[in-house]
Amino acid sequence: MNILALSGSPRRASVNTAFLRAIAALAPPDMEVEVFDGIAQLPVFSPDLETQGRPAPVTDFADRIARCDGVIIACPEYVRGLPGGFKNGIDWLVSGEELITKPIALAHASHRGDDMLDALRLVLSTVSTRFSTELFLRIPVANVAPHDISAHLEPHRDEITAYLDTFATYCQDPAPQ
Structure with missing residues (x-):
């Protein structure tokens, strides 16, 4: 099983990336x-860029999504919404086939961010027939330094393992017709 964990953060020292x-x-x-x-x-x-063929970074991004069995997304909230760069990434995939039937679940690294999560759920339910609204992992680590997140998640090992197992089962289920 190959899962792509997609960080919605552009930050090098991102809590969301460290969380994933x-x-x-x-x-x-x-x-x-x-x-x-x-x-x-x-x-x-x-x-206009799409008609000339996708730029190389976009092709790489889309290929990674096409090759995986499922996508887990962790995204920060910026001004109560989706970060522009992350939404931009989704926009690049709208006219392609990569996301339409790809199983997708969310993981969230903060105790807040519900406005962004609502917006993200709306976007994903629009572009994917396999976005799961039920599969959701939330472990608040927003105030933890990225290099300390791994140790902070250790007490949540069983919860994370159960989430990953449930997502793997969801990925293996046939897509609804």
Whole structure:
């Protein structure tokens, strides 16, 4: 099972990216979790650019999504909404096939951010037929330094493992017709 963990943060020292890396480290042996932290490398979406063929960073991003069995997203809240760079990444995928039937679940690294989560759920339910609103992992680590997040998640090992196992089962279920 290959899972792409997509960080919605453009920040190098991102709590969300560290959160996903710590989750990946707790994945069972039969699950590989690749963390994608390159959202800041994507050019600003324009349909004009799309007609000339996707730029290389976008092609790489889309290919990673196409190759995985499922996507886990962790995204920060900026001004009560989705970060522009993350929304830009989703915009690049709207006219492609990569997300439409891809199983998607959310993980959240903060005790707040419900406005962003509502917006993200709306966007994902629009672009994917396999976005799960039920699969959700929330472990507040927003005030933890990125290099300390892994140790902070250790007491949550069983919760994280159960989340990953449930997501793996969801990914293996046939897509609804």
